[in-house]
Amino acid sequence: MKNFTLIIMFLFSTLLVAQNQLLSSIDEYYDTATSQWINSSGNNYVYDSNGNLTSEEFLFWDTSTSLWQQGYQTIYSYNANGLATVVLDQNYNSTTSQYEDSYRITYSYNSSNQLISQVFEEYVGSAWVSRDRFTVTYTNGVLTTAIIEIWNGSQYDLEERFTLSYNGSNITQFLIEDWVGSQWVLSERDLINYNGSNQRTNRIYEEWDGTTWNETDRETYTSDTFGNRISTLSSVIGNPSQDYKIDLNFDISIQLSTLDHPFKDKTGIDFIYDESPFVSKVLTSTESQYDSAAMIFSPNYRTTFNYNSTLSNSDIALETLPFKVYPNPTSEFVFIEGPELIHTVELYDMMGRKVMESTNERISIHHLPSGLYNLMIEDINGLKSDFKIIKN
The missing domain is CATH 2.60.40.1220 (Immunoglobulin-like)
Structure with missing residues (x-):
């Protein structure tokens, strides 16, 4: 009886751990001919004992064999403060049946644990080759400027500059400039608006034509009372056939912060440009495209998040991406x-x-x-x- 009780306790604790982790996600497309959702791709997630995402494996669904096939994986390394130091991308090689290095990003932080730079490299032959660098500047502890530089083989050349404006703690503008000749030239900007609860309500994208700013598209956000972004509507000015929306479903009884999940801020500024839409346990995300003839949004793509199972490796065919x-x-x-x-x-x-x-x-x-x-x-x-x- 004692052994039976121990077995039951072990099984219960194992199930509890699984339920406390987002282990996989499945992407599906909607087949209008059969009115069914069909597997498209998926991800498996692995975490360390601190709840940090350590690997993310991308799989795609082969409809001809009904098998998951390996595509690539991303490996994450962290410092003692739980901040990402290296993110390594590896592509699957079906000839060698191994993952091989492809790209990596190396992150550096200051003494206040604020991100100050990230360097992107490509693995060529048998060596890492620099491609570009992203450096960040803070004013009184607040991120104000970010600069992208391109490696020309001997040094980094200026490319783009992002300048952030604030109203209190809310970011109200991303100003983007290009380095042309020997000076910064206006290019684009994003304007962000908020409601009384400091939740983002919309983002307006504008381009500079040399004289004035012209709106090209915008995103409109709807949030629930818990702070979850339940809907995002993307509109293209003058071309409604390109409009689409994303609807999210949540289990509001569970805070996402109590679970291991892949959406944690890994650098301290992951959600500077686009704030995290998740507060509660996220269940599904559905994308719908606007049908201008019928004047309705039709679902065409969805993601389901699984907290108790992974996509089985026993069903994975070892092949490369189809494109x-x-x-x-x-x-x-x-x-x-x-x-x-x-x-x-x-x-x-x-x-x-x-x-x-x-x-x-x-x-x-x-x-x-x-x-x-x-x-x-x-x-x-x-x-x-x-x-x-x-x-x-």
Whole structure:
């Protein structure tokens, strides 16, 4: 009887630990032909004893075999204060059946544990090669300026500058300037508004045409009384067919801070540009695209967060991502090859801003500033793949 009781206690404690961790997430696309949600990709999360995310494995779903297939993984290292020091990306090599180094970001902090720089490197041949550097300046302990510099082979060259404005503790403006010739030139800005509870209500994106600021798109946020962002509406000025919204569902009885989860602030400024939308335990996130003909939002993509199971490694087929992206680094064009037709291609900068959207297999990026970008590809079946692109 005593042994049976111990077994029951062990099983209960194991289940309790699992429930206290966000272990995996599954991305699905909505198949309008069958009116069903179909697996697209997923992630497995692993934590250390302090609740820090130590690895994140990206998998994609192969509809022909109904198996999860390995794509890449991200490894996180931390200092004694729980701040990220190195983030390492590794791609899966199906020939060697191993993960291989691809990119890494190294973070440095001052004596007050504030992030002061991050250096991005690419693994080429058998050595790490510098690509760009992101440095941060504080005024009276508050982040006011960030500068991106590009490595030219012998030194870092100025590229972009971000200047933050505040109203009290609330950030009200991100001003973005490009380094042209020997001076900073206005480029873009984001204007942020808040409600009486200091929750962000919208973000307005504007571009400078040399004379005036012109709004290009905006995001409108809706939050519940607990501080969870339950809806984000993204609107493109003059092109409503590009509008989409993201709706989030929560278990408001549980605080996310009581769980191990991958959304923790790992550097101290992770949520400077876009505040964390999560306060309670997040359950699902659903993206809907605006149908201008029917004048409704139709769901096309969702993420389900799992707190008691991982995507089983026993079901993983060891293959590579379905799309090939080249050349990388590049200065002019990016070419995309894959077994399926492309639905959308989206490009994001280091601050998480979407800077380009296309449906072509060749995209031109010659007009973009040099630096690191995240490229997200979605095929006609809803399968999504992510790549890091270096613009020289």
